[in-house]
Amino acid sequence: MVNPPNPVNHYLRTDRMPHIWCSGCGLGTTVNCFVRAVEQCGIPLDLISVVSGIGCTGRVAGYLKMDSFHTTHGRPIPFATGLKLANPKLKVVVYSGDGDLFAIGGNHFIHAARRNMDLTIICVNNFTYGMTGGQVTPTTPVDAIATTTPYGNIEEPFNLPHLAESAGAVYVARWTTFHVRQLIKSLREALQKPGFTFVEIISPCPTLYGRRNRLGDGLDMMRFYKENSVIKNGADTREVGLDFKGTIVCGKFVDRERPSYLEAYNAKMAERLGASYQPYQGVL
């Protein structure tokens, strides 16, 4: 019997399969949810660009059959900024991991959020540097074991939704890879909303985070998400920080309006340069 083709094959570079991700890894689930959100959002596929940094999540760009850019470690956001500003018709998505976006790339994240740059940022947060073998990241919970914190992590992790909201994001949501339907909906909303939109996806890394912290395999971690998540849409983001083995608050936390970077730019230039100013359409 021949299996029917995967319904999302159309969005994937099937000539690059099999992918490099471990069994039990949540990245495939996030990609599945993302392409379904792309399917639903109504944006022509040719106008979507995906930009990744470096790491396991950094490999997402290479598997998506869209204009896709695998850039340098920590810098997908400024690359995406240039892409978007040179052609504002593009829908530019940054798809990267917690280490890439919040350690080496943290400065770019807060500045793009501050500017309300028209970008959708998807952070797959697996609490570890997977590609390099399981080191501590800025989101690793206190007490968790990593190869570079063999006695347990002592650093307070970033609360990503709170950071995003504080820095200026207009849309902030968090789901786990267990919450596929909610995740698809949030990704769709994030893609459709102008300005800086942010979705955090809690995702299992059984090989390098789960096993080392006695969290079991991929299935056990998914079961943990099911049993230890609570959905609180509109929750105060100050209250959604993550503890080691603690409750995971999920939901859409922020959905607010403020002029996006390009809207603000065009308004200012029209005000100062007068009627002769043509709204910026890209450099072409």
Place this chain on the structure above:
Amino acid sequence: MDGDHACCEGALSAGCRFVAGYPITPSTEVVERIASRFPSVGGFFIQMEDEIASSIAIQGAVWAGAKAMTVTSGPGFSLMMEHIGLAAMLETPCVFVNVQRGGPSTGLPTLPGQADMMQARWGSHGDYEIIALSPNSPQECYDLTIKAFNLAEEYRVPVMLMMDECVGHMTEKVIIPKAEEIEITERRYTNAKPGEYLPYLADESLVPPMAKAGDGYRFHVTGLTHDERGYPVMSAEAQEKCVRRLVEKIRKNADRIVSCEETDIEDAEVIVVSYGITSRVAIKAIEMAREEGLRVGHLRLITVWPFPERRVRELAERVKAFVMPELNYGQMFFEMQRVIEGKAKSYLVPHGGGTVHDPQVIYQKIKEAAW
């Protein structure tokens, strides 16, 4: 007009419509003028959070179809190194302007240096080739900014415009030709149909045509070693094929890329080789030596990378000595020595930067070389 402003005008003439930058002395005037000029001509300037961001934002803009550049000085140039490598690897045509100041570290922010010359060539990790130009006047800041964009498009490489504080802040007459008189190299885009396009398939020119985001090619590019499809391939064979072409597309075309200015070379026994602001001091020293009856010629490097290897080698066969003044303790000098291969003597006139040479010092070295 000063050299910094002339650089902005050159970028506009070249068709550059996207600039990302971060303030740093003595380059800031370039981006200040750009910030003021670009909005009314359909261009876009953004001040990024640092030079790392600036040096990759321009590459995003290029892949969306823009001609783009960033502008900086020593410390910022150091921060940009990884993205010079990215531009080399993705073959992103773009321009990096470095208005050089004294270094290392914070060094002399307001005073000149020429000590980033080797960094421009070798600063990013791995093997690659770049092109670098060195203007010696505001007029050349204008002209060579255009040339930098043209070379970037022709060879799909990052091109460095290696200015210095003196040419950046020097005010002289700058002639801006009529638009139709300016030679512009446009980007070469693929004619392939979507689905048939291979981003890194090059013809005999070794330079593959580009695609841009949004045109339906759904292409992929990566800083990883890649094949013609742009897909990562982790093997020694793929590395050889990928990196060899990055190097050869410049080395094999070096004679077409190189540009020098030769003065009084025919009868010369000693040749002063110089570039940038130092060339103007060298001219004075050569005049002094010629008045003394010394047979001295001048080879001014307009392209500093690739180094004019063939020409210097030819000259080394027949002259007694080369003298190179530069605002560092020996950078291009060592490249020149490598090329001369001991066939003529070579004399460095070093200087730590902060000001230009005293022409007397260069003159003395010419006398010593001619002895």
